[in-house]
Amino acid sequence: xLTPERHRxxxxxxxxxxxxxxxELVEATSSSESTIRRDLSQLQKEKKLKRVHGGASLxxxxxxxxxVIEKSAKNSPEKERIAQFAGDLVVEGDCIxxxxxxxxxxxxPYLKDKDITVVTNAISHLDLLTEYEIKTYLIxxxxxxxTKALVGSGALNSLxxxxxxxxxxxxxxxxxxxxxxxxxxxxxAVKQLAIxxxxxxxxxxxxxxxxxxxxxxxxxxxxAIIITNEIDEDxxxxxxxxxxxxxVTP
Amino acid sequence: xLTPERHRxxxxxxxxxxxxxxxELVEATSSSESTIRRDLSQLQKEKKLKRVHGGASLxxxxxxxxxVIEKSAKNSPEKERIAQFAGDLVVEGDCIxxxxxxxxxxxxPYLKDKDITVVTNAISHLDLLTEYEIKTYLIxxxxxxxTKALVGSGALNSLxxxxxxxxxxxxxxxxxxxxxxxxxxxxxAVKQLAIxxxxxxxxxxxxxxxxxxxxxxxxxxxxAIIITNEIDEDxxxxxxxxxxxxxVTP
DNA sequence: CATTTTTCAATCAAAAACAATCATAAATAA
DNA sequence: TTATTTATGATTGTTTTTGATTGAAAAATG
Numbered sequence: 001x002l003t004p005e006r007h008r009x010x011x012x013x014x015x016x017x018x019x020x021x022x023x024e025l026v027e028a029t030s031s032s033e034s035t036i037r038r039d040l041s042q043l044q045k046e047k048k049l050k051r052v053h054g055g056a057s058l059x060x061x062x063x064x065x066x067x068v069i070e071k072s073a074k075n076s077p078e079k080e081r082i083a084q085f086a087g088d089l090v091v092e093g094d095c096i097x098x099x100x101x102x103x104x105x106x107x108x109p110y111l112k113d114k115d116i117t118v119v120t121n122a123i124s125h126l127d128l129l130t131e132y133e134i135k136t137y138l139i140x141x142x143x144x145x146x147t148k149a150l151v152g153s154g155a156l157n158s159l160x161x162x163x164x165x166x167x168x169x170x171x172x173x174x175x176x177x178x179x180x181x182x183x184x185x186x187x188x189a190v191k192q193l194a195i196x197x198x199x200x201x202x203x204x205x206x207x208x209x210x211x212x213x214x215x216x217x218x219x220x221x222x223x224a225i226i227i228t229n230e231i232d233e234d235x236x237x238x239x240x241x242x243x244x245x246x247x248v249t250p
Numbered sequence: 251x252l253t254p255e256r257h258r259x260x261x262x263x264x265x266x267x268x269x270x271x272x273x274e275l276v277e278a279t280s281s282s283e284s285t286i287r288r289d290l291s292q293l294q295k296e297k298k299l300k301r302v303h304g305g306a307s308l309x310x311x312x313x314x315x316x317x318v319i320e321k322s323a324k325n326s327p328e329k330e331r332i333a334q335f336a337g338d339l340v341v342e343g344d345c346i347x348x349x350x351x352x353x354x355x356x357x358x359p360y361l362k363d364k365d366i367t368v369v370t371n372a373i374s375h376l377d378l379l380t381e382y383e384i385k386t387y388l389i390x391x392x393x394x395x396x397t398k399a400l401v402g403s404g405a406l407n408s409l410x411x412x413x414x415x416x417x418x419x420x421x422x423x424x425x426x427x428x429x430x431x432x433x434x435x436x437x438x439a440v441k442q443l444a445i446x447x448x449x450x451x452x453x454x455x456x457x458x459x460x461x462x463x464x465x466x467x468x469x470x471x472x473x474a475i476i477i478t479n480e481i482d483e484d485x486x487x488x489x490x491x492x493x494x495x496x497x498v499t500p
Numbered sequence: 501c502a503t504t505t506t507t508c509a510a511t512c513a514a515a516a517a518c519a520a521t522c523a524t525a526a527a528t529a530a
Numbered sequence: 531t532t533a534t535t536t537a538t539g540a541t542t543g544t545t546t547t548t549g550a551t552t553g554a555a556a557a558a559t560g
Contacts, residue, residue: 003547004307005269016326022507032549037508053556054507123376123388130395138373138400140390140408145380150388158390158408253537272517282539287518303546304517 001029006039007048014049014058021055077250078206078229083107085227085248086168086204090116094165097194098125100149100187101170103204108132119162121150121190137162144186151186156193164198171203171218176238178213179220188216195219202227210235251279256289257298264299264308271305328456328479333357335477335498336418336454340366344415347444348375350399350437351420353454358382369412371400371440387412394436401436409443417448421455421468426488428463429470438466445469452477460485 001009006029013020013028025036044051050059083103087110090096094114098104100122108128111118118129119137124147129136139162141155150158169191173181180203182188195201201224210231221243229248231239239245251259256279263270263278275286290306293299299306333353337360340346344364348354350372358378361368368379369387374397379386389412391405400408419441423431430453432438445451451474460481471493479498481489489495 002269002271002302002304002307004302008268033507034549035547038548041509123373126373126393126398130393130398133395136393137402137404138388138390138393140388140400140404143376143380143386143388145383148376148380152387154387154390154408154411157411158404161404161407283517284539285537288537291519 001031003039006031006035007043010036010039010043010056011048014056019052019055019057024055076206079103080106081248081250082204082206082227082229084110085246086202087111089202090114090166092116095119095163097159097162097164097167097198098122099167099169099191099194100124100147101204103206104168104170107168107204108134119159119164121155121159123148123150139190144184147187149187149190151184151190155190159190159193159197162197164194165200167194167198167201169194169201169203169218169224171205171209173212173214174203174205174209174221174226174239175211175213176221176242178217180218180224181212181214182216182218183214185216188218191218195223201225204228207231210239251281253289256281256285257293260286260289260293260306261298264306269302269305269307274305326456329353330356331498331500332454332456332477332479334360335496336452337361339452340364340416342366345369345413347409347412347414347417347448348372349417349419349441349444350374350397351454353456354418354420357418357454358384369409369414371405371409373398373400389440394434397437399437399440401434401440405440406443409440409447412447414444414448415450417444417451419444419451419453419468419474421453421459423462423464424453424455424459424471424476424489425461425463426471426492428467430468430474431462431464432466432468433464435466438468441468445473451475454478457481460489 009029010025013025022033022036026033029036040049040051040056043049047059049056079102083106087107090111092115095117098107098118098120105125105128108125109132111134112132117135117137119139121139121141123143126136126138139150139155140158141150142152144151171180171182175181182191203224203226205226205228207228207230221239225244225246227246227248231245231247259279260275263275272283272286276283279286290299290301294301297309300309329352333356337357340361342365345367348357348368348370355375355378358375359382361384362382367385367387369389371389371391373393376386376388389400389405390408391400392402394401421430421432425431432441453474453476455476455478457478457480471489475494475496477496477498481495481497
């Protein structure tokens with residue numbers, strides 16, 4: 001049997017079974033153990049598989065791929081600092097809700113090694129959460145195709161069964177009159193309910209969100225503490241009586 | 251045999267078999283090894299094929315560019331056929347539950363363009379489901395880190411709010427006495443409840459699952475219809491009165 | 501934890517496949 | 531026709547691949 005054919009067969013078997021023994025491959029290709037070993041070495045060098053004692057296994061792109069996940073979130077040092085600040089607020093034993101969103105996603109690395117329970121409506125957060133071995137509950141509901149967030153009455157009912165020490169929300173607009181707002185009414189409803197189930201609510205928002213308003217109201221300004229990266233003096237003055245703002249200094 | 255005819259034959263054989271040995275070509279064209287070598291060198295220069303030690307291979311060795319998502323699942327033609335059969339059972343307007351598992355995952359492409367509603371406990375299914383624009387509800391619950399499936403009381407409560415026309419389950423063991431079984435009690439509970447919420451239940455299981463039993467019982471044999479790829483005569487005889495088996499013929 | 505078994509990498513000789521060369525046979529041109 | 535080119539097949543020495551063997555390393559076992 002020719003080399004490329006053997007290689008193809010090896011990869012194929014791996015695809016079916018996740019792991020294969022050398023013996024299986026010897027039989028499948030009717031070649032010697034030595035040859036298979038050489039094949040495996042070569043395929044490993046080509047990153048097609050991973051050799052393990054006794055055979056080979058599919059390489060599950062884990063840590064490598066995960067860094068991609070982290071990176072895929074819009075990368076900005078401002079959001080990173082906000083996320084870190086928020087993450088550091090979480091203490092041992094907390095039950096927290098983490099909303100869908102890029103900034104909230106970036107909190108997760110800062111939760112590492114804390115013994116906490118996380119509830120979320122963000123499917124996209126799960127890879128990181130499980131990677132860091134954080135006990136995670138997902139609420140149920142309709143999967144919103146674009147953002148992969150859970151919404152709808154199912155989500156609300158599911159969410160209602162939990163209580164939180166802290167809730168961390170992303171938000172699109174922070175406005176003196178309109179309060180906290182976000183474009184999608186369905187998501188707004190979920191955020192609203194989360195707030196009502198928590199002792200404390202934190203809104204993670206960079207400075208571009210101030211004095212903006214979108215379609216659906218989530219809450220009044222005084223219902224949450226805002227974590228942001230900077231705020232100009234005028235805005236600081238305007239908002240100071242209405243809400244509580246923590247500015248993350250670099 | 252004339253040169254162009256030989257070349258045509260070589261390309262033809264390659265198209266059929268992905269790889270050919272020089273010996274095969276020598277026989278097929280009844281020309282000498284030297285000639286074939288020259289042919290291969292030339293065809294390689296013309297980018298018609300790739301020479302390999304012992305023969306030649308197709309340039310685009312069909313490494314099957316499945317969407318990355320599909321690729322990650324265990325690949326086997328048997329499971330594929332089972333999945334297709336199951337997928338074809340779903341009709342317009344159905345509300346179905348799709349269990350976590352590799353075979354059930356492979357059903358999804360066969361649901362394309364059907365106007366249906368899917369409920370699942372499998373986070374890993376969501377990428378494909380949303381890709382095919384299928385209306386999808388996820389049940390809530392604890393995220394089981396290893397399999398990324400949703401389990402626990404939250405999952406059960408969430409699941410209980412739905413009713414299904416058809417339920418499709420993966421299962422680990424099908425046994426005359428033990429019934430349908432699976433290793434994890436938490437997952438078993440979810441499957442159990444799903445069955446009770448549905449008009450019809452289908453179990454997707456290849457032939458290796460017969461006469462196996464795992465830790466947790468999911469249901470009696472008569473509670474579901476089994477879709478499998480093959481079954482030996484003894485097993486067919488044993489099971490025939492106890493349950494309904496559909497064998498997918500290739 | 502010592503012993504046994506399995507698996508591994510390294511080595512080597514045999515086999516297979518290779519490129520290069522050459523002489524012959526066929527095709528083409530003079 | 532003869533000369534010349536071209537394709538072919540056989541031959542040669544070289545390179546690559548292969549499978550068996552070995553002692554070392556790693557798992558499994560008691």
